[in-house]
Amino acid sequence: MAGEGKKQKKPQKYVPKYKYYKVDAAGKVVRTLKNCPRCGAGTMMASHKDREYCGRCHYTVFKEGQAKPAASPAKA
Numbered sequence: 678m679a680g681e682g683k684k685q686k687k688p689q690k691y692v693p694k695y696k697y698y699k700v701d702a703a704g705k706v707v708r709t710l711k712n713c714p715r716c717g718a719g720t721m722m723a724s725h726k727d728r729e730y731c732g733r734c735h736y737t738v739f740k741e742g743q744a745k746p747a748a749s750p751a752k753a
């Protein structure tokens with residue numbers, strides 16, 4: 678009778694690999710992340726809001742056009 682205690686495991690939150698890929702309108706699989714120019718193909722760079730970062734060599738690329746000056750002159 679006893680024995681199998683039904684333990685409810687909490688659903689673990691994990692990031693699926695396919696997050697890094699998406700299928701475009703033409704049904705073509707495209708990578709959403711860039712490869713690191715230093716580490717070469719196979720090493721993807723993490724995409725942040727305003728930059729891309731390689732966790733391997735710590736290479737960081739700031740996205741152009743989105744960079745705003747940190748201190749904007751306030752009108753007095």
Ligand SMILES: [Zn+2]
Pocket residue numbers: 713714715716717720731732733734735736
């Ligand atoms: Zn790298």
